[in-house]
Amino acid sequence: MSESKKSYIGLTIGPIIETISNAKETGELWASSYLFSYIMKNIIGKLLEQDNKLKDKFIVPYVYNEKIFKFPQEVGLFHDRFIFESKDGDFDLVKKSVEQVKGDIINEIQKYEKNSPYEIIEENIDDFLKIYYLEVELDIYNKKDDNNIIFKVNKCLDALELREKLLNGKGMKNNYLLDTLNNKNLKEESFKKHFLSKDAYGEKGKDEEYPCLFKIALGKTYKKDFPNDDDEIKNRLKSDIEAGLQKELIKANEYIAFVQVDGDFMGKVIQGFEINENKEDIYEDYKDFSKKLLEYSKDSNEIIKKYGGFTVYAGGDDLLFIAPIINEKCKVKFQNKNFDNNIFGVIDCLSKVFEDKFQNEKFKEKPSTSFGVAMVHYKFPLYYALDEARELLFSKAKSYRFKNKEKDAIAFKVIKSSGQSFETVVGKSSKSYEEFKALFNSVNRNVDKTKETRNYLKAIHFKLVRDKVILNEIGKDKDLLKNYFDNNFNEKIHKTESIKIYIENLISFIHEIYDEMKDEAKKDECINQIYSYLRFIRFMDEDIKLDDETKKEKGERNE
Structure with missing residues (x-):
């Protein structure tokens, strides 16, 4: 091999989306996702x-942080x-490491499936896990874009994954590994001894059960003394409200956001x-990039956790x-802001x-992030919300165009318990987004809300549509x-301080929506967008009754 040519090994694992789509509760969702990070970490660890000299040769992920x-x-x-x-012999090392990790997992499964032979579990796991790897030779000093290390290896892995998917559709049903991730095993005391729990939380495992969706929606995710069952939560809330320890609830307290995040223009950054x-280190650019992705993942998890959110995964630019x-x-x-x-x-x-x-003058395109946000009632199925968030991100937010800017957007959708929904897409750098947030805050931070005030907000929204x-x-x-x-x-109510602030914000918001619209033929889209925003604000601020959900859902259908 010439000095300018080097070999690289790439490895990919799956099926991630198919696996997490089987989850029915938050614990299963976490375990289904963590499984693949666990496998990747341990394959690299065994390599x-x-x-240990391979540490200097890793391009992605960043492996210097022990x-x-x-x-x-x-x-x-x-x-x-x-x-x-890679060098001669490394391909065999990868194969050996993969087999060792699979063997360790089979040994863990046998703790749950005591009557199942090792060989039967192994065959079952081989049908389920999709671990593919290959070795590619590149002329690294060739300036062509298609010789970029990450581009080239990923392209080959994509082709390998596609070929294997067409050849092998087995593995998702009657699977030993999925059975160890089910809610029964994750809720019992034995979960503290579960291999994923011990890996993620230490030898003692996780202290408590994973929070149910209602608990997360209320922002009580990490409150150990707060119930973790829907009926118990309702009883606790009722008693707290009666005792004056909890204010009356609004719709936002029983709806929850499923958020999928992805980096924009990462391909152009890598390019x-x-x-x-x-x-001294010829891969400095690549390694610095991988390090920043790891730091972003860890920082993001801390921010989400402090907010009362629950991170399912944080790998690279994906959240x-x-x-x-x-x-x-x-x-x-973040940083005193x-x-x-x-x-x-x-x-x-x-x-x-x-x-x-990722502030770097070397980047051809400044990277950003786009978000798909599905807001659903806490009783909605996990798979439904996950699919919606993914669809919103990749079909809506990633397709967003505003002036000369692409992506860097939020696509959000509210799906009511009745099945009705409304959605919109907004650019994070647009002024209308800032005005929308001010409008939202002027409502949800208003401590003097009365029935009359809420009725006014409802009336103004419908009047705006009528006067489009x-x-x-x-x-x-x-x-x-x-x-206007x-x-x-x-009227008198319009002179109250909270309503005055709301109207001022509303005027600025409507003006920005129209001001950002450049195509006069799309004026009707402006009022539809305004209505989606206002509908969201009003809906999330509606009162709810914990003991009369059936009546509430009928009311939503009639809206």
Whole structure:
């Protein structure tokens, strides 16, 4: 092999999406995701045990931080792929490491399946786990984009995954490994001894059960003295409300956000990486990139946890978490900057962390993050919410265009318990997004809300839709908008401080929506977007009755 040519081994594991889609409760969801991070971590760990010099050859992920191998991390931080520069014999080392990890997992499964022979479990696991690896030779000093190490190896792994999917569709049913991840095993006391629990939380395992969705929606995720059963939670809330320890609940307290996050323009970032011939470490760009991804994953998990959210996985630029819509008891903060204590504040905070990590003048395109947010009732099936969040991210947020900017967006959708839904997409850098958040805060932070106030908000929303022809004509003129509101909303209630603030924010919000619209033929889309935003704000602020959900759902159907 010439000096300019080097070999690289890439490995990919799965099936991740299919596995987490089988989860029915949060514990199963966490375990289904953590399993693959566990496998990746241990394959890499065994490789380094056999040849520690490989540490210097890893391109992705970042393996210099020994703490991620030795100490519990609670969430999966390892992505589903690795790439390293290889030499003769390394391919066999990978094969040996993979077999060792599979053997360790089979031994763990036998603790639950005592009557099942090792060979039967092994055959079953081989049908289920998709662990593929290959070796690629590259001319590393060739400046062509298709010779970028990460691009080239990932392209080969993509082709290998696709071929294997077509050849093998077995493994998802009657699977020993999935059985060890079911809720029965994850809820019993024995879960503290479960191999995933001990790996994530230390030898003593996790102290308590995984939080149910209702508990997360209320922002009580990590309150050990708070119930973790829907009926017990309702009884506790009723008694706390009667005792004056808990204020009346609103819709936002029983709805929960499933959030899927992905980095934008990461391919263009990687495209700018070069082999540094004159430096001691020729892979400096690649390793620095991998290190930043690891730091982002760890920082993100801490932010989500402090907000009362629940991280499912945090691997590379990919995040999946579940969080309350509003959590008044927490602070969302990064580097002395405070963010709103609601789901949009968390999104802004995570975006800031990512942008700070990847501020680099060498990047051809400044990377950003896009979010798919499915807001569902806590009784909705997990798989439904996960599919919605994924669809919102990749089909809506990733397709967003605003002026000369692409992506960097939030696609969110509210799916009511009745099955009705409404959604919109917003650019994170748009002024209308800032005005929307101000409007949302002016409602959910208003401590003097009365039935009359809420009825007013409902009435104004419907009036705006009725007057869409007028708004289409005056929307870009802030003075005319102000005159419209002065003439149409001039009763006594409109003079109260909270309503005045709301109207001021609403005028600014409507103006920005129309001002950002460049195609006059799309004016009707503006009012539809305005209505989606206002519908979200009003819906999340509605009162709920814990003991009359049937009546509530009928009311939603009639809305």
